[in-house]
Structures are given as C-alpha cells and as structure tokens.
Amino acid sequence: MLAFITWDVSPIIAEIGPLTLRWYGLLFMSGFVVGTFVLSHIYKSEGVSPRWVDVITLYMLVGTILGARLGHVFFYDWASYKDHPLEIFKIWHGGLASHGATLGILLAVWLFSRNNKFDYLWTLDRIVIVVAIGGALIRMGNLMNSEIVGKPTDVPWAFVFPRDTEHLRPVGIGETLPAGALQVMPEPGSSPMVAVPRHPTQIYEALFCVFLLIVLYAMWNRKKEHTPRGQLFGLFVVLLFSFRFLVEFLKEDQVAFERGMSLNMGQWLSLPLILVGVWVLLRAGKNPDNPYGYAPRDLNAEEAGKSSVRVKM
Incomplete structure (x- = not known):
C-alpha cells in the first residue's frame, strides 16, 4: 500500500547562463518530436x-502555442491582460489553456488541409493519435511544475505538493x-503553512491520454x-473531453472567478466540444461519396522519382 507521495x-533541469531548461518545455517539445515519428509511420x-509530416508539424506547433496562449488569456484571465496587453506575448511567464490549444489545432489543421489538398477529417483522424501523445507529455510537464493539482484526499496514492504555494x-x-501533510515555509521568515x-x-489525465493513444492507434x-x-x-x-469534464470535479479551481460556480471554466468549455464530437461520430463514414476521406497518395511517385535519379547517376 502506498502512503502518500511527497512531490x-x-x-x-539546468540553468546555463541566462538560459533555463525546464521539464515542462522539454516534455512539451518532446510531444512534437515523438509525434513526427508516429505520424510518419501512419x-x-x-x-x-x-514529407508532409514536417509541414503539418509546423502548422501544429504554431496553432498549439497560439491557441493555448490566447485560450488562457481570453478564457481565464482577460481581466488582467486587457490592462497589460504586452503580457500576452510573455509566454515564459506561464499561462496556457488546453481548450485554446484544441481550437488552435483545429484551425491549424484546417489551414494545412486547405492549402495542401488534404481532406480535413482524414487529417484530423490521424493527427489525434499524435495529439494523445502530446497530451500525456504535457500533463507530465504539469506534474513537474507542481501545477493543476487535485483536491485534498486520503487515497493511498495521493501526492503532497509542497512547491504548490497557491494551495497551501x-x-x-x-x-x-x-x-x-507537510509543514512548509513558502519564504524565509514567513508563517508555517501546510501542504x-x-x-x-495530472497523472490521471496523462494515463487517460495513453489509453486514448492505444485505442485510437489500434482502430487505425x-x-x-x-x-x-x-x-x-x-x-x-x-472521450477526452468527457473525461476532462469528470476529472475537473477532482481539481482545485485554477482561477478565482471559478469559486462558487456550479461548473468550472474547463467543464463549460468541454461541453460544446463533446457535442461536436458526438455529431462527427454519428456521421462518420456515412457520406457515400467520401466515406474514408482522402490525401495525396504520393509516396510511390516520390520513391519512383528517387529511383530514377539513382539510375541516372
């Protein structure tokens, strides 16, 4: 039996001159790196x-970062940012929202598909497999930051977060x-606090993303x-946003205005995405003119071109 884990x-990770290497940044970028190998295989x-993987990865990277940042700004902290708009650009100060990242990814994939003659849903069907990888790694990054913590509990696998000063x-x-529980002092000379x-x-959500990865890859x-x-x-x-809706009941509120709300912001934002998912799922493969989607089947032509070059040489 576990008896609480002090995290x-x-x-x-390291500080090299003016540069600070953080676990969150490393895990965030690792999602894109690992994802390129999986998507290339698909x-x-x-x-x-x-070769299309490099192109869509660039779209995804920009869409994810911009969407996550703007989602945090407009969904969670507009009251602060409207008076200090330049702070929006200071991503290193923290503040990314997964629902905003979702919207950014949807827009980025739409732009990629339109510009390169890919079917939108065909592209999304493949990209969600690697998004599950990224989601798991990002939640592990949240764990390394001791952020997005759950509510107090006495389950034997509970974590104690002495670095999470917001919830002492x-x-x-x-x-x-x-x-x-641990008694800590957030700052030298301050009054003792309890974690x-x-x-x-964070682990619950990371494990669920791994589950999604296995299910989606097996189906594909x-x-x-x-x-x-x-x-x-x-x-x-x-599945993702239904789980997100439920796990929010176990989380602490992330911003002050959520206190007293029947549902928090993460839950309200999940509901329309669940409805969209149900609508798409009910219509999946039902279009007789386009049951499977389409993409440029250009691998054989590309390999033939390379073989021709090698013969000429």
Whole structure:
C-alpha cells in the first residue's frame, strides 16, 4: 500500500547562463518530436509521403502555442491582460489553456488541409493519435511544475505538493496535521503553512491520454485507409473531453472567478466540444461519396522519382 507521495521535484533541469531548461518545455517539445515519428509511420502505411509530416508539424506547433496562449488569456484571465496587453506575448511567464490549444489545432489543421489538398477529417483522424501523445507529455510537464493539482484526499496514492504555494493553508495553533501533510515555509521568515495530500490529477489525465493513444492507434491500424471518415476524431473528442469534464470535479479551481460556480471554466468549455464530437461520430463514414476521406497518395511517385535519379547517376 502506498502512503502518500511527497512531490518536491524541481521544475528546472539546468540553468546555463541566462538560459533555463525546464521539464515542462522539454516534455512539451518532446510531444512534437515523438509525434513526427508516429505520424510518419501512419502516412507511409497509407501511401502518403512523410514529407508532409514536417509541414503539418509546423502548422501544429504554431496553432498549439497560439491557441493555448490566447485560450488562457481570453478564457481565464482577460481581466488582467486587457490592462497589460504586452503580457500576452510573455509566454515564459506561464499561462496556457488546453481548450485554446484544441481550437488552435483545429484551425491549424484546417489551414494545412486547405492549402495542401488534404481532406480535413482524414487529417484530423490521424493527427489525434499524435495529439494523445502530446497530451500525456504535457500533463507530465504539469506534474513537474507542481501545477493543476487535485483536491485534498486520503487515497493511498495521493501526492503532497509542497512547491504548490497557491494551495497551501495556514497551520492552526496546536493543530494535529492530517496524515501525509507537510509543514512548509513558502519564504524565509514567513508563517508555517501546510501542504496536504491531493489527487494527482495530472497523472490521471496523462494515463487517460495513453489509453486514448492505444485505442485510437489500434482502430487505425485495423483499417488504415479504410477508417471511416471522422471516426477517430469524433471518438477522441468525445472521450477526452468527457473525461476532462469528470476529472475537473477532482481539481482545485485554477482561477478565482471559478469559486462558487456550479461548473468550472474547463467543464463549460468541454461541453460544446463533446457535442461536436458526438455529431462527427454519428456521421462518420456515412457520406457515400467520401466515406474514408482522402490525401495525396504520393509516396510511390516520390520513391519512383528517387529511383530514377539513382539510375541516372
């Protein structure tokens, strides 16, 4: 039996002169790196040149960062940013929202598909497999930052986050601390505070993303180019945001205005995405003129061109 885990890991890997290497940044970028290998395998398996992977990865990178940043600004902290608009550009100060990243990815994939003659839903069906990878790694980055913590609990796998100073509470005079709790001093000379065991919601979400990765890849691998158009995307959106809706009940509020709300901002933002996913899923593969979607099947032509060059040389 586990008996609470004290998570006091530094979010910083190393400091090299003026540069600070953080776990979150490393894990965030690792999602794109790992994703390119997986997406290249998927594209090659369907006769699509892997050269498109570099192109869509660039679209995805820009869409994810801009969407996540603007989502945080407008969904969670507009009251502050409207008076200090230049702070919007200071991403290194923190503040990214996954729902905003979702909208940014949807727009980025639409632009990629339109500009390169890919079917939009065909592209989304494949891209959600690698998005699941990125989601798992980003949530592990949140864990390394000791952020997006869960509510207090006495489950044996609970984590104690002494670095999460936003959710420490004062120590009462003569108070007996709950099992697993730690007494900490956020700053030298400050009053003692208590870090109590909490749900490690970052791990819950990371594990669910791994589950989604396995399910989606298995479904794609079974049918590949005959995967019903929209099926993987619709299923991904329904499952991911339904889980997000439920896990929010275990999380602490991320911003002050959420206190007292029947549902928090993350839950309200998840509801329309779940409905979109259900609509897409119900229509998956139902278009008789385009049941599987389409993409440039240019891998064989590209390889033939390379072979011709080698023969001439």
